[in-house]
Amino acid sequence: MxxxxxxxxxxxxxxxxxxxxxxxxxxxxxxxxxxxxxxxxxxxxxxxxxxxxxxxxxxxxxxxxxxxxxxxxxxxxxxxxxxxxxxxxxxxxxxxxxxxxxxxxxxxxxxxxxxxxxxxxxNSAHREKQLRAWNCRHMLQEERLQRQAARTERHALLRDARTERHALLRDRRAMGREDRDEARRRKLPRRRKLPSELVQRVVRRWERLQSQRRRHEAAVLQQELAKQRAAARVELATQRAAARVELRRCRTEREERWRWMNRRDLTMADLLGQRAV
DNA sequence: ATGTTACGCTAATCGGAGCA
DNA sequence: TGCTCCGATTAGCGTAACAT
Incomplete structure (x- = not known):
């Protein structure tokens, strides 16, 4: 210029x-x-x-x-x-x-x-519509993320339960072995046990029981957390359903309008009437 | 009558989102 | 991954309505 x-x-x-x-x-x-x-x-x-x-x-x-x-x-x-x-x-x-x-x-x-x-x-209606659509999109995205997280969590819980079962089995076997050894020793000519041996045995048992109790407490805590997470999921599912309904409504509205504007018997009067709506 | 403003229609471009 | 649709934007042209 x-x-x-x-x-x-x-x-x-x-x-x-x-x-x-x-x-x-x-x-x-x-x-x-x-x-x-x-x-x-x-x-x-x-x-x-x-x-x-x-x-x-x-x-x-x-x-x-x-x-x-x-x-x-x-x-x-x-x-x-x-x-x-x-x-x-x-x-x-x-x-x-x-x-x-x-x-x-x-x-x-x-x-x-x-x-x-x-x-x-x-232009406020136009902006509101955009905001609504934006909300819908983000709710659905959030929903996908949540589903993914729930899957990972389920896998972790299964893994924890397996580890716990293995540990319990180990402990039981160890205690069983000790009992059997004890019984065998009883059949042999009695040997006076050293006090230190007795103390060691009691301590080992006590430690095993302690670790069992700790694992049990942890498991209870995990269950509690899982319950809370499940409640949160229910809440989210409700929001999700609402978002889906809204999304469907927007889509139907758009499709209906498109059909109406593209039907074979559309007249000029219809068009003018539509514009006034 | 002329100048100015507001608005409509159309076409094109571009990037992102959604979908098959 | 490629295609299609959507929305924001730009640009050109035209014109009705208003101001001077």
Missing amino acids: RRALVETESEVGVEAMEDLGLKFFLTLSKSYWIGRLSRVQTPLIACLETALAYRRQFAELQQALSHGGVVSCRLLNRHSIADLEDNWHRFSALYIEACCGDASSLKSRQAVAKRLAALVEA
């Missing part, structure tokens, strides 16, 4: 360019806030450099929402509501400045702000 202006001016002369009175404006869209079809336009700007300066500032704001150069779809996946709101507020401030300039009356600034607010308000 800069080059074109300079070249044209050199062709037709400064005076002719002034007579022409070229002016510039920016058309801005902000579909999450004001809808896909709505756009706001800056007033006409006589100076190209001023228009380009505003263009740069608006582009910088938009850049903040972009990723890899292009503003991605599913804004909600990439930015929090707070981020989007912050970006919108900065956009509004810049747009108001572009419309009214720095030294304009409070009244005209308020008028522009009011116009923007009306556009945002008119």
